Amino acid sequence: MIKVEGLTKRYARNVAVDNISFEIEKGQVVGFLGPNGAGKTTTMRILTCFMPPTAGTASIAGFDVQQNPMEVKKRIGYLPETPPLYPDMEVVEYLDFVGRIKGIPAADLAKRINEVSEKCAVGDVRTKLIGKLSKGYRQRVGLAQAILHNPDVLILDEPTSGLDPHQIIETRDLIKGLAGDHTIILSTHILPEVEQICEKVIIIAKGKVVATDSVENLTSRLRGSEQVAVEVIATDAAAVQLKLEQVAGVSRVMHKDTKDDRLHFTVESLEGRHIRPGIARAVIESGWNLNELHGMALSLEEIFLELTASAKPPEGAKPQQEAAIAQEAESK
Amino acid sequence: MNTITICRKELQSYFRSPIAYTVIALWALIGGFFFYFGLSFFVQRSMESSMMGQSMPMNINEWIVRPLLSNVNVVALFLIPMITMRLFAEEKRSGTIELLMTSPITDIEIVLGKWLAAVALYGIMLLVSLLHMAILFRYGQPDWKPLAVGYLGLLLQGGCLLAIGTFVSTCTNNQIVAGAIGFAISLLLFVLNWVSEFGSSITERVIGYFSVQSHFESFSKGLIDSKDLVFYATMIILGLFLTSRSLESVRWRA
Numbered sequence: 057m058i059k060v061e062g063l064t065k066r067y068a069r070n071v072a073v074d075n076i077s078f079e080i081e082k083g084q085v086v087g088f089l090g091p092n093g094a095g096k097t098t099t100m101r102i103l104t105c106f107m108p109p110t111a112g113t114a115s116i117a118g119f120d121v122q123q124n125p126m127e128v129k130k131r132i133g134y135l136p137e138t139p140p141l142y143p144d145m146e147v148v149e150y151l152d153f154v155g156r157i158k159g160i161p162a163a164d165l166a167k168r169i170n171e172v173s174e175k176c177a178v179g180d181v182r183t184k185l186i187g188k189l190s191k192g193y194r195q196r197v198g199l200a201q202a203i204l205h206n207p208d209v210l211i212l213d214e215p216t217s218g219l220d221p222h223q224i225i226e227t228r229d230l231i232k233g234l235a236g237d238h239t240i241i242l243s244t245h246i247l248p249e250v251e252q253i254c255e256k257v258i259i260i261a262k263g264k265v266v267a268t269d270s271v272e273n274l275t276s277r278l279r280g281s282e283q284v285a286v287e288v289i290a291t292d293a294a295a296v297q298l299k300l301e302q303v304a305g306v307s308r309v310m311h312k313d314t315k316d317d318r319l320h321f322t323v324e325s326l327e328g329r330h331i332r333p334g335i336a337r338a339v340i341e342s343g344w345n346l347n348e349l350h351g352m353a354l355s356l357e358e359i360f361l362e363l364t365a366s367a368k369p370p371e372g373a374k375p376q377q378e379a380a381i382a383q384e385a386e387s388k
Numbered sequence: 389m390n391t392i393t394i395c396r397k398e399l400q401s402y403f404r405s406p407i408a409y410t411v412i413a414l415w416a417l418i419g420g421f422f423f424y425f426g427l428s429f430f431v432q433r434s435m436e437s438s439m440m441g442q443s444m445p446m447n448i449n450e451w452i453v454r455p456l457l458s459n460v461n462v463v464a465l466f467l468i469p470m471i472t473m474r475l476f477a478e479e480k481r482s483g484t485i486e487l488l489m490t491s492p493i494t495d496i497e498i499v500l501g502k503w504l505a506a507v508a509l510y511g512i513m514l515l516v517s518l519l520h521m522a523i524l525f526r527y528g529q530p531d532w533k534p535l536a537v538g539y540l541g542l543l544l545q546g547g548c549l550l551a552i553g554t555f556v557s558t559c560t561n562n563q564i565v566a567g568a569i570g571f572a573i574s575l576l577l578f579v580l581n582w583v584s585e586f587g588s589s590i591t592e593r594v595i596g597y598f599s600v601q602s603h604f605e606s607f608s609k610g611l612i613d614s615k616d617l618v619f620y621a622t623m624i625i626l627g628l629f630l631t632s633r634s635l636e637s638v639r640w641r642a
Binding site for chain 2: 143
């Protein structure tokens with residue numbers, strides 16, 4: 057459905073997107089993951105025909121973004137990072153305007169607006185001025201605008217940024233609901249978001265594709281060795297550390313700090329071992345109180361370190377260690 | 389079709405915001421001032437001339453309509469940048485330009501739609517000033533033909549300055565900057581004929597030719613000269629062409 061080959065976008069001095077290639081099948085939900093400034097927005101803007109690439113090609117449903125922009129534009133729905141809304145319009149007026157410029161026949165327009173505003177849960181603010189809506193509602197109106205003409209491809213740039221947790225969940229559910237009918241690309245810098253919504257991940261950093269993989273593969277690859285934070289209420293730190301080290305599958309235990317009688321440890325597992333149940337049992341059976349036990353999420357930076365490290369096998373272990381040290385420093 | 393959609397949205401936006409009301413109110417106020425004093429002057433002079441025993445009635449077109457058109461033309465010069473400054477600057481600032489430029493419509497449709505909306509608002513202003521003319525028709529017998537030609541001239545010159553203002557608005561995402569530059573260019577274009585008044589070399593005459601005001605002159609006399617029509621049409625097309633090219637460059641620079 058989407059084919060990108062050797063895409064490059066160069067600005068006066070810096071390269072925003074550097075020779076990236078990927079392919080996306082029809083109906084897939086793909087996460088575009090990368091830190092700020094990685095080139096996510098630039099890539100999306102090229103795909104939506106907002107700006108031309110410096111080199112390379114991109115095509116959507118077989119139409120090239122430079123040769124056939126009109127055909128491409130008919131087939132995409134785009135939600136930029138800031139929803140493109142006119143504050144002095146009512147929601148219905150806005151959707152009517154968007155429907156017209158997207159080329160929806162006038163006869164179907166009212167019906168489409170009804171369907172979409174129900175799907176995006178903006179029915180109750182239909183006659184309100186967009187300028188008076190909350191951020192969550194604006195985001196939903198933005199989404200409604202993107203799916204209004206029932207496009208084959210949906211391109212969503214950071215659809216959950218700046219929303220409160222409740223709104224984030226709503227938006228994610230909404231996107232999941234759209235997944236069947238559309239091919240979706242969404243960009244984000246939040247890892248769990250990709251895990252929740254997407255089937256496939258394209259990770260980019262500094263304008264280059266670092267990894268393209270399914271979510272399962274990627275997470276298992278990254279979670280090869282798991283890090284777990286443990287908080288135990290006990291007095292004898294050394295005894296706890298010893299006990300934790302004896303749990304099956306544990307490779308390393310680090311005592312981080314002590315607050316009153318609450319002891320914090322970071323436990324690392326061997327490759328591919330699930331150690332959390334074992335830790336819980338060990339602590340409880342020794343008569344201590346288990347206060348907290350959770351897997352430590354890998355931050356994006358660590359993922360990049362890991363991914364770039366796996367590209368250079370001989371030095372594979374080193375950056376991983378650095379990452380662990382960095383994490384340790386961070387938590388202090 | 390898309391042009392009409394864009395035009396309708398822009399007009400709606402003018403009347404949703406205070407812009408349309410402000411511009412029309414200022415126009416009516418200042419235009420009314422000129423009309424009132426033009427009329428008072430005319431009444432005084434015609435009373436004087438009848439006391440002097442001159443039986444020929446003074447020509448209303450010559451004494452009221454023509455100076456009024458010239459004055460009103462200057463007022464338009466000040467208000468036109470206020471109409472055009474937001475057209476693209478606002479879309480660029482708020483990011484809605486991304487919606488327009490990723491929709492299946494052409495740049496030319498966007499440009500034409502926005503310019504037509506600005507012309508329509510300007511047309512509404514002209515309609516408001518027709519009220520003054522209605523008063524003249526109620527109490528006098530002005531000739532309607534030169535008056536209609538004068539209004540055509542106002543509309544053409546307005547269309548020309550609006551096209552240039554629209555172009556300026558694509559160059560920045562700051563409305564104030566767009567308004568200020570738009571005004572400066574309009575004013576310069578207005579007074580360029582001064583150049584040819586001080587000399588008559590080819591260069592000076594060519595520069596003077598670009599004055600929008602000198603081409604308005606014949607319209608205000610009630611004359612339609614094809615060379616003025618060509619001038620205004622060319623300037624409008626040039627302004628709109630520059631606008632669409634500038635809009636295209638937004639894609640390259642964004």
